[in-house]
Amino acid sequence: MNRLIVAAAFVALLAGCQTQPTTQTAAPVEDRSAAGSTTPGGASTAGAGTGSVSGSQQGATRSGTTGNPLRDPASPLSKRVVFFDFDSFAVRDEFRPLIEAHGRYLAQNRNARMTIQGNTDERGSREYNIALGQKRADAVKRMMTLLGAQDGQIETVSFGKEKPKNAGHDEASWAENRRDDIVYAGE
């Protein structure tokens, strides 16, 4: 997927978070009409009696960043995927250096913001898999906050089994799909 769209959506989300109301008030309604017709996600809606209008979406444009440690292939910060075992949200030892690098980066860069996106394989309930993916994202966030990252720097979300990296139906494919993806704001 287009990372620029990811970034645009993420910035919009963060903006929304800052005005998040607390309990007993209305859920925030993100006004996406201000962004014109190029809203991320590009959903079109219709009533049941009115037929459908198909929407198109366009990517936003943005100037690239160079010399960024997050992009340096030699840096552990360029690694963004943490894999998990079946039905598990325990972080495997092999991913600790990666997670520690990101945790330290957040601790040293207080303006940096990231989303950790939890994912599962295709087996089981879609909604329970959202909860399981959330546990995977939360597990990695917990490790990063122990290393000094602030709670407000990391949003954890889950895609459940809805966004597999590998569309296959075997253990090798499933292993690729049981993962957290780390996405920084502005990327």
Place this chain on the structure above:
Amino acid sequence: MRSPIRRLLLVAALCLPLAARAQLTIEIVGGAGTAIPIAVVAFEGESGFPLGVSGIVAADLERSGLFRPVDASGVVPRPSRAEDVRVDVFRGRGADAVVVGSMQPIGEGRVDVRYALVDAVRGATLASTRYVVTPAQFRATAHKIADEIYEKLTGDVGVFSTRIAYIAKQGTRYQLIVADADGADPQTIVSTDEPLLSPRWSPDGTRLAYVSLEQRKPVVYVQNLANGARTPIAAFRGSNSSPAWSPDGRTVAVTLTRDGGSQLFLMNADGTGLRRIMTSPGADTEAWFMPDGRSLLFTSDRGGSPQIYRVGVDGGGVERLTFDGSYNVTPRALPDGKGMVFVRRDGNRFQVAIMDFATRQTQILTGGPLDESPSVAPNGKLILYANEANGRGILNAVSADGRVKQRIVAPAADVREPAWGPLPR
């Protein structure tokens, strides 16, 4: 027993190419042992209209699995009123019941549609009704007639006039589609390049709640079906998922992670009045209201594996309902509140099961291996669910006694996440 029912694409569907390619075709793959043999005679005057009524009535009844069509062609003279039915002729063909009717134009674009249901065993007229409708209402009228016949002969409420919602995936495009219960007249309600899931009908059938990932995270929307307007009712920090309507339509239960972990909340249907139900030591999700609105079923891993529990709407009286197996999820209360349908995993096999609350007996209804997302018809007799065949998502239906089985496929789409709508009001 395998009798495919082919449906014509409606002219309306041609205006909706995406939805049309995701139109469902329903095949009966297993029937009840005691299907009622019924003869549906072509209605008098029917051939004068592009869309007849008797064929839709017959198809509805057959699709339920509780009726077996008996050939009614070639009976001379063809009866169109109850008093014209010579029951011995139909008895001779093996029919226990006969449906006759007529369609007469009465001017100003209106049509007088009449039908009668005759008990061929006792010779009694069981139903006789007249409708004055426009041709645009023929399909709805046929479903209404089928509902009446179904109720007269089985004692249960018919669900042929209901609608269903489902998600179709074509290429990278996800659509939330609403169609008649027989798959006809599919209409795209939402179309996006990000996954959609968890469509849920409001109890009055005017709105759908659903989850979309188009904001790069799960957000719960409520959309008005009349005008397409939608509101993100839960778009909090973290994941927002698994909406469920209260029976009075005023409250929606959701799973939120805004305060850490997946926890159950209630909110008003417009997104105001958020309140947390309880504080759980595990991940809670898949809330589903019991029909009395006083308690909710839900899935939780608080005991170490995902199991189904019940909790009062005030957060009190938590009770575990499933103990057999290490994975019991997706509870859906039966309309009479006496039991639930859910998904259980046995080894690597996911199957739809039904539990009676009084006896705690569980019966497995489907064969797996990847059955998910059950949705119970408003009469409690049929359960829609999703699985895969030949690498493609399809829908299926099974009767609550496990005997009637249907396979529901779309020609050019992955279909999943079925949601059976309420009875029309």
